[in-house]
Amino acid sequence: MRSRLLFVVGVAASCGTPGNQPTPFREPPVLTDINPDPNVVEVQLVAAQAMVEYLPGKPTEVWAYRDGARADSVATVPGPLLRAKQGDEVVVHLQNDLPEATTIHWHGLRVMNEADGTPSTQRLIEPGETFVYRFKANDAGSFWYHPHVRGDVQIERGLYAPLVVTGEPVVEVTAERYLVLDDVLLESDGKLSDATKEHKEHGRLGNVWLVNGQPNSTLKVAAGSRERWRFVNAANSRFFNLRLDGAQMLVIGSDGGLIAEPYKVDTLLIVPGERYEVLVTFAGTRAVLETLAYDRGDHDSSRPQKLLTIESTSEVAAPLAPVPSRLRDVPLLAPIDGNTPVRPIVLSDGKDHGDETAFFINHEHEPKIRVKQGGIEIWEVQNEAEMDHPFHLHGMFFEVLPGKDGKAPLPGGWKDMVNVPRKSSVRFAVHYEPLGTWMFHCHILEHSENGMMGELIIE
Numbered sequence: 001m002r003s004r005l006l007f008v009v010g011v012a013a014s015c016g017t018p019g020n021q022p023t024p025f026r027e028p029p030v031l032t033d034i035n036p037d038p039n040v041v042e043v044q045l046v047a048a049q050a051m052v053e054y055l056p057g058k059p060t061e062v063w064a065y066r067d068g069a070r071a072d073s074v075a076t077v078p079g080p081l082l083r084a085k086q087g088d089e090v091v092v093h094l095q096n097d098l099p100e101a102t103t104i105h106w107h108g109l110r111v112m113n114e115a116d117g118t119p120s121t122q123r124l125i126e127p128g129e130t131f132v133y134r135f136k137a138n139d140a141g142s143f144w145y146h147p148h149v150r151g152d153v154q155i156e157r158g159l160y161a162p163l164v165v166t167g168e169p170v171v172e173v174t175a176e177r178y179l180v181l182d183d184v185l186l187e188s189d190g191k192l193s194d195a196t197k198e199h200k201e202h203g204r205l206g207n208v209w210l211v212n213g214q215p216n217s218t219l220k221v222a223a224g225s226r227e228r229w230r231f232v233n234a235a236n237s238r239f240f241n242l243r244l245d246g247a248q249m250l251v252i253g254s255d256g257g258l259i260a261e262p263y264k265v266d267t268l269l270i271v272p273g274e275r276y277e278v279l280v281t282f283a284g285t286r287a288v289l290e291t292l293a294y295d296r297g298d299h300d301s302s303r304p305q306k307l308l309t310i311e312s313t314s315e316v317a318a319p320l321a322p323v324p325s326r327l328r329d330v331p332l333l334a335p336i337d338g339n340t341p342v343r344p345i346v347l348s349d350g351k352d353h354g355d356e357t358a359f360f361i362n363h364e365h366e367p368k369i370r371v372k373q374g375g376i377e378i379w380e381v382q383n384e385a386e387m388d389h390p391f392h393l394h395g396m397f398f399e400v401l402p403g404k405d406g407k408a409p410l411p412g413g414w415k416d417m418v419n420v421p422r423k424s425s426v427r428f429a430v431h432y433e434p435l436g437t438w439m440f441h442c443h444i445l446e447h448s449e450n451g452m453m454g455e456l457i458i459e
């Protein structure tokens, strides 16, 4: 109760207006393309220490990205949006002005191994150094980028940003937005808590919920509009269980772009690292986006947290064609049959030397799996732990299969993230196409950084 009161007072003070002035919804800035070639997107990114205000009037020291092509750019959390169209060449000059080494991983993009941005694919970028990433935007969809070094600390401090690849078919909408979800653990003076270490078991949970770096903003839309929202969960460990009261949500895409057929939802679970694309239709004058408690083994009984208020203006949106019942054909990447080999992957936790909580894959830290290029396998990911683990594979998409009980998964299309609920298993089919060393890990960052990460080596 007290924190809410403080927050309202803070808003009024920083706006300089009396009363309860809403904070307008903020879009992440877009990176400047410095290359005149229409098929090349070339950007300059700077990672540095910066100050932001998650809570008005209470500056927070963060690590954040800014647009290096503009002298007047300020670092933001989330960082600037990288926008490309399908087929573009992307060149990113990253300048590391942080006090420690970093890299960038282009989460979800199917890139060549040397651009994947992990310590298995490149030398770390030391403070003061610049590194150039080159890759092709092969797939249209909603992605994001973040470091792959000390992720629990670097992403927590603010180094993450959205990445959009546009492509066909175009879904007709009034507006498109990226909503980057996060939570942060703030001290009463606005400082980021240093408590990550103490939160190893379930990952670090925050006390302030953010959409595009803002705790409780208000979005104005024209009455009757239909918008395309791209969600990414960039939190260390928070599961977002979204409900949109006062408007309708139609899922049209996930990690690997548009799905075949849209489907309606009342609530939508988005685990760390995962993306969903949703068409939102506003019929009334006001809607509220909130996240509901979700028990992932941490006995979450929190009350619904309001994330965003949507209010319609007196303007009326231009009418749109109905949403097609079929969006696209999603090619099958990994066709399986009765002879497809099944690879068991076991997720578990336990104690390490010194009695520290630690996390394992196949009962080891950082196992290596060697496979031949061109093979197709079914990964059966068995979660032996008492908590859910959101599982991520780099470099390729997989297709989630019906479970051992025959239960069909949600129509997710191409995925690079899947939640593996506690004491259960998830199966997916994967085609070993790209050569190189690809990480797979839990996207609860305190888990991946404490052993729940491995390497898939395709040779």
Ligand code: C2O
Binding pocket: 105, 107, 146, 148, 273, 392, 394, 439, 441, 443
């Ligand atoms: Cu977004 Cu290896 O992760």
Ligand code: CU
Binding pocket: 388, 389, 390, 442, 443, 444, 447, 448, 452
């Ligand atoms: Cu985990």
